[in-house]
Amino acid sequence: NAGVMQNPRHLVRRRGQEARLRCSPMKGHSHVYWYRQLPEEGLKFMVYLQKENIIDESGMPKERFSAEFPKEGPSILRIQQVVRGDSAAYFCASSRSQGGLAKNIQYFGAGTRLSVL
């Protein structure tokens, strides 16, 4: 029973390039969350998606960042025209679709560490 899979684990981009981060949720999970973590900081919520829908993107920067969770395939966090300040660890988490508190326990992937040169 594979956990949340993120790839790549490390991504290096030059300023102005695009970064695409992928996340496959745990089997049976239909809720996906993306978080960003700066060094020595806690995780900051970015966006919450269900299949084909963005439910809450209140933590997403207004420009250059987008996320999707298509009907088939992994969730993608896309950062266009990256800048040095985008360097961080990006974590994806998933949770189950059943009701109750089970939805609130999120299972995290190992993260993608983005370095912008």
Added chain:
Amino acid sequence: SQQGEEDPQALSIQEGENATMNCSYKTSINNLQWYRQNSGRGLVHLILIRSNEREKHSGRLRVTLDTSKKSSSLLITASRAADTASYFCATVVFSGGGADGLTFGKGTHLIIQP
């Protein structure tokens, strides 16, 4: 500003001692959770306590919640070297739309000295 604030920021104790970490938050919550993060890894869920609960145990972990003070504590008893990690509290505020994003504090970095 942070919803959750852990304290202390760093804690170093001897193996076998107990470790206590605290978390304060600002808004009303539905539940509060504690997560552990080993260096360079993702977060692992440890324990969830609901807003109507005051104390919860799981193995060597004991969590308390005081909603009147908007604070929680995590106690790890009989610490082991493998407990060395960063510990985060996270709060859930239901907005009616279902499972919401977690709001994390900055974490407590715990070091267990052998």
